[in-house]
Amino acid sequence: MGISLQTFSTASEAQAALGVSGARYMGGGTLVVRAVNEGDLLFSTIVRTTDPALSAIGTSDAGVRIGASVTMSMVLAHPGLSYLAPAARAVGGPAVRNMATVGGNLFAPAPYGDFTVALLALDAKVSISGSGEMALEAFLQERDSLGASALVTSVTFAAPTPDSFRFLKVSRVHPKGAAVLTIAADIREEAGSVVQARIALGCMADRAIRAHAAEVALVGRPRTKEGIAPALTAALEGIAPPTDAIASAWYRREVLPVHLGRLLLS
Amino acid sequence: MAKISVQFTLNGSERAEFVESGTTLLAALRDKMDDTSPKGGCHQGACGACTVMIDGELRLSCLTLAETCNGAQIRTTAGLANGEVLHPLQRAFEDAFAAQCGFCTPGMIMAAAALLERNPNPDRADVVEAISGNVCRCTGYEPIIQAVLLAARANSTSAA
Ligand SMILES: Cc1cc2nc3c(=O)[nH]c(=O)nc-3n(C[C@H](O)[C@H](O)[C@H](O)COP(=O)(O)OP(=O)(O)OC[C@H]3O[C@@H](n4cnc5c(N)ncnc54)[C@H](O)[C@@H]3O)c2cc1C
Ligand code: FES
Ligand code: FES
Numbered sequence: 099m100g101i102s103l104q105t106f107s108t109a110s111e112a113q114a115a116l117g118v119s120g121a122r123y124m125g126g127g128t129l130v131v132r133a134v135n136e137g138d139l140l141f142s143t144i145v146r147t148t149d150p151a152l153s154a155i156g157t158s159d160a161g162v163r164i165g166a167s168v169t170m171s172m173v174l175a176h177p178g179l180s181y182l183a184p185a186a187r188a189v190g191g192p193a194v195r196n197m198a199t200v201g202g203n204l205f206a207p208a209p210y211g212d213f214t215v216a217l218l219a220l221d222a223k224v225s226i227s228g229s230g231e232m233a234l235e236a237f238l239q240e241r242d243s244l245g246a247s248a249l250v251t252s253v254t255f256a257a258p259t260p261d262s263f264r265f266l267k268v269s270r271v272h273p274k275g276a277a278v279l280t281i282a283a284d285i286r287e288e289a290g291s292v293v294q295a296r297i298a299l300g301c302m303a304d305r306a307i308r309a310h311a312a313e314v315a316l317v318g319r320p321r322t323k324e325g326i327a328p329a330l331t332a333a334l335e336g337i338a339p340p341t342d343a344i345a346s347a348w349y350r351r352e353v354l355p356v357h358l359g360r361l362l363l364s
Numbered sequence: 365m366a367k368i369s370v371q372f373t374l375n376g377s378e379r380a381e382f383v384e385s386g387t388t389l390l391a392a393l394r395d396k397m398d399d400t401s402p403k404g405g406c407h408q409g410a411c412g413a414c415t416v417m418i419d420g421e422l423r424l425s426c427l428t429l430a431e432t433c434n435g436a437q438i439r440t441t442a443g444l445a446n447g448e449v450l451h452p453l454q455r456a457f458e459d460a461f462a463a464q465c466g467f468c469t470p471g472m473i474m475a476a477a478a479l480l481e482r483n484p485n486p487d488r489a490d491v492v493e494a495i496s497g498n499v500c501r502c503t504g505y506e507p508i509i510q511a512v513l514l515a516a517r518a519n520s521t522s523a524a
Contacts, residue, residue, distance in 0.1 A: 101386030102366070103431050128409055131427040134386060135407040144386075144429070171421075191497015192475065193415050193422040274496040 101134055103144045109251050112147035113227040116247040121145050123249055125167060125199035128190070129206060152201070152251055155179070162257050166201025166250045170213065173200070181263045185216035185282065188267040191274050201250045204234075205241065208301045208340050209276040214238070215306045216265050218298035219282035222255040238305050258284050266361045267300075268353070270344060277301050278345045279354060281361050285321070292316045295329075297358070301350055302337040311335040312358070326362045330355040370430045374399060375443025383430050389423075390414045392430035393440065401442035401470045405499070412498030415471035416440050422478040424497075441470035444477065452522075453477055453515045460511035464502035471498050476512040486516055 103124075106112040116123055122141035124130040130144060152167035157178035164173070173179050173186040174195070189198050189212055203213040204224065217234055224237040227249040232240075234253065241248075265282045269275035280300030286293050295316040297309040311332035319325040339350035370392060371380040381396040390407075393399045393416070405411035407426045414426040417439040444451035453473050456462070463469040472495055479486055479494035486494070491512045492505075500508060 100366070100384055103385060103429055105432075127429065127432075128424075128427050131388065131429060132408050135388070135426065146432075190409070191412065192478065192494060193412065193424045193497050194409060196421045196423055197427065273492055 101142060101144055103146070106145070106147045107149060109147050109149045109152060109227045109249055112145050112149070113247060113249040115143075115145045116249060118143065121246055123246070125202035126169060126197035128194055128198050129202060129210075147249075157257070161254055163252050163254045164200050165252045166199060168200050170195035170198050170200075170203075173213075178257075181258055182213075182216055184265045185213050185267075188212040188265075188277075188280070200253060204237070204250060204253075208304050209278075209342060209344050211300055211306050212267055212277060212280045215280045215298045215300040216263075216282040217253055217255065218306045218308060219263070219265075219284050219296045220255040220258060221284075221296055222253045224250055225252045225254065227251050235308055238307075241305075259286065262286050264361050264364060266357060268357055276344050279339075279350055279357060280306075281358055283361060285316070285362070287321065291318055291320050291325075293318075297329075297333070299333070299337070299354070301345075302339050302354065304338075304340060307337070309333045309335075309337075309358075316362075321362060323359075323363065326359060329362070330359050333358050368431055370434060372433045372436045372438050374438050375440060385431065387430045388426055389416070389418075389428040389430045389433055389438070390425035393425060393438075399440055399442050401440045403467055403470060405467065410499070411468070412471040412475065412495075413468055415474040415498065417474060417478060420481075422475060439474075441473050444473065451477075452518050453480070453512070456511040456515035456518060457508070460507050460514055462503060462507040462511035468498055468500040468502075472500065472508055476515070479512070480516055480519065484516060484519055486512070488513065 104115055120142040124144045124146045152165040154165045155176050156163040170186040170189045174183050222234040223231045224234050225231050263284050267280045268278045282298045284296045295313040297312050299309050300306050312329040315329040315332040339347040341347045366385055367382040368385050369382055379397055383392050390402055390404055402416050402425050403413035405413035409424050409427045416425045418436050453476050475495050475498050491509050
């Protein structure tokens with residue numbers, strides 16, 4: 099069966115076209131065209147937009163807005179987003195990064211979705227064409243029920259303070275490989291103890307999740323080996339890591355406290 | 365299925381063809397435009413054998429729909445040599461024995477060309493990063509890394 103491609107100059111026209119059965123939105127296409135090549139029969143029409151608003155990056159005191167069509171390479175090239183460079187660089191090799199979009203990453207199943215883990219630790223909000231904003235955490239839980247016509251236009255968040263943001267991707271194949279696990283954390287400290295913590299985990303479920311119990315266990319304690327110990331135990335609460343060609347669920351669970359500990363103490 | 369027209373510049377020449385909607389750039393290049401330099405290894409984005417440059421950026425032609433390339437400038441390894449004179453990267457791959465079966469070579473060379481155009485004096489780590497999306501099953505990578513460093517040195521010597 100053939101596939102037809104529809105290109106629209108605005109996001110709202112693309113969103114309208116997604117309402118038709120058998121339509122699938124395409125960002126950079128690294129997952130969508132792969133599905134075409136594998137003979138995916140779930141869609142027959144690919145919809146995309148060249149809307150320049152979706153390729154824009156805005157950084158101001160009010161916050162950061164990254165358009166859904168912004169690629170990992172564009173994030174890497176932006177001087178105001180250096181704290182996100184490790185997360186953008188973690189996505190595939192150079193050619194994939196020139197194609198892979200921020201919007202597409204929000205839908206990538208584990209072991210993919212590394213950039214989304216970083217956005218989750220930044221408490222990002224997701225803008226959806228025609229239906230306003232929602233918190234990324236809620237979006238990730240609901241994305242499968244939002245329907246094919248939910249077109250993400252951008253993500254917004256407040257920039258972290260200098261040195262508060264940390265990112266780690268662990269993979270077996272170097273320098274590039276799919277994740278065993280991914281961790282992002284935004285940790286704010288005052289007078290030697292943690293006052294605010296946001297920790298996001300990749301490959302600890304079928305999509306990125308927040309480690310709320312670990313965050314609670316960290317607040318009010320110093321960032322020392324003893325101080326973070328309760329958080330490392332709490333991080334295992336509610337996780338359901340996948341077993342895939344990269345690692346077993348057991349292995350991912352075993353190594354999570356080790357890598358989280360290293361990241362928190364770094 | 366409806367045929368659609370695609371039109372772009374391939375290695376400096378204007379090309380136009382009718383392809384089936386949904387055809388990848390890799391298939392269009394190989395099956396319609398007689399440019400078999402990009403190889404189809406995995407068709408999943410994982411091997412890099414199909415790597416080309418689109419408007420100066422490294423891309424995977426197996427994951428790019430041909431019709432999204434209308435009006436673009438496409439470069440492949442087939443366009444690197446100047447007549448009989450090999451591109452410095454091609455010469456370096458030959459000199460450093462960086463090709464065995466040769467299947468990964470066109471993709472490796474495009475990835476290396478993108479690196480050298482951005483960074484004419486890369487170090488080893490830059491080269492490793494630049495070819496990190498390209499798989500080679502024969503060489504163990506070291507001869508390829510050495511070839512790219514050799515080409516960079518040859519370029520800087522000839523520029524001096
Ligand atoms: C070789 C290879 C290596 C990879 N390595 C990594 C890696 O290391 N880390 C990683 O995180 N990912 C990786 N990926 C997966 C993928 O490239 C990235 O997750 C990428 O960010 C997906 O973006 P895309 O624009 O290509 O998505 P697309 O393929 O265009 O779309 C993916 C899904 O998201 C939906 N979608 C896309 N944009 C929107 C939007 N704006 N609104 C609504 N729905 C949308 C599409 O309908 C589709 O269902 C890899 C892929 C390949 C092929
Ligand atoms: S054929 Fe395109 S990456 Fe393997
Ligand atoms: S030379 Fe055979 S795959 Fe690289």
